[in-house]
Amino acid sequence: MMEVEGNPRGIPAAPFVDDVAKFVPDGDYEGTLRKFQEMISKYRFMETHLLQRKAGLESKAPEIKKTLEMVLFLKSKEDSDEPIATEFELSDTLWARASIPPTKTVNLWLGANVMLEYTLDEASELLSTKLKSALTTLEQVNEDLEFLKEQITTVEVNMARVYNDDVRRRRLEKDAGGSSA
Numbered sequence: 001m002m003e004v005e006g007n008p009r010g011i012p013a014a015p016f017v018d019d020v021a022k023f024v025p026d027g028d029y030e031g032t033l034r035k036f037q038e039m040i041s042k043y044r045f046m047e048t049h050l051l052q053r054k055a056g057l058e059s060k061a062p063e064i065k066k067t068l069e070m071v072l073f074l075k076s077k078e079d080s081d082e083p084i085a086t087e088f089e090l091s092d093t094l095w096a097r098a099s100i101p102p103t104k105t106v107n108l109w110l111g112a113n114v115m116l117e118y119t120l121d122e123a124s125e126l127l128s129t130k131l132k133s134a135l136t137t138l139e140q141v142n143e144d145l146e147f148l149k150e151q152i153t154t155v156e157v158n159m160a161r162v163y164n165d166d167v168r169r170r171r172l173e174k175d176a177g178g179s180s181a
Contacts, residue, residue: 029166
């Protein structure tokens with residue numbers, strides 16, 4: 001098969017079979033179909049991986065945004081003398097009321113059971129960077145998924161063209177063999 005380009009993140013593009021006879025010059029239709037089936041399997045594996053990644057990013061980005069909004073809210077109240085009255089979730093069905101004095105620091109969960117204390121400015125900067133990164137990555141994942149759909153369609157069309165050409169070739173061979181006997 002001929003070498004083809006890919007997308008910016010290294011997913012290879014599927015070649016389009018314009019002329020089956022030129023694409024399968026040695027007549028190995030079954031081998032070509034196997035290669036196309038293997039390509040589809042690889043594309044579907046990548047698609048499954050990207051769909052999982054997309055789901056994770058779609059749930060992660062709103063959490064980061066919500067946390068950033070809270071940090072910005074705390075930052076707007078840091079020079080005030082009044083405590084902030086709020087309710088927070090202890091578990092799925094249990095909420096508690098609290099009065100939070102103005103603060104200049106927050107603790108953020110970083111993952112892997114790690115929590116660090118940041119100033120409000122540091123936390124705001126960190127969360128803004130993480131949100132921007134998550135949204136950029138989500139956009140790239142969506143582009144990759146669209147690219148994969150196009151490649152899967154191209155390979156399926158190629159398979160149909162190669163299969164149909166093989167059937168046509170076999171009929172011609174059969175007709176030529178039957179008429180000479």
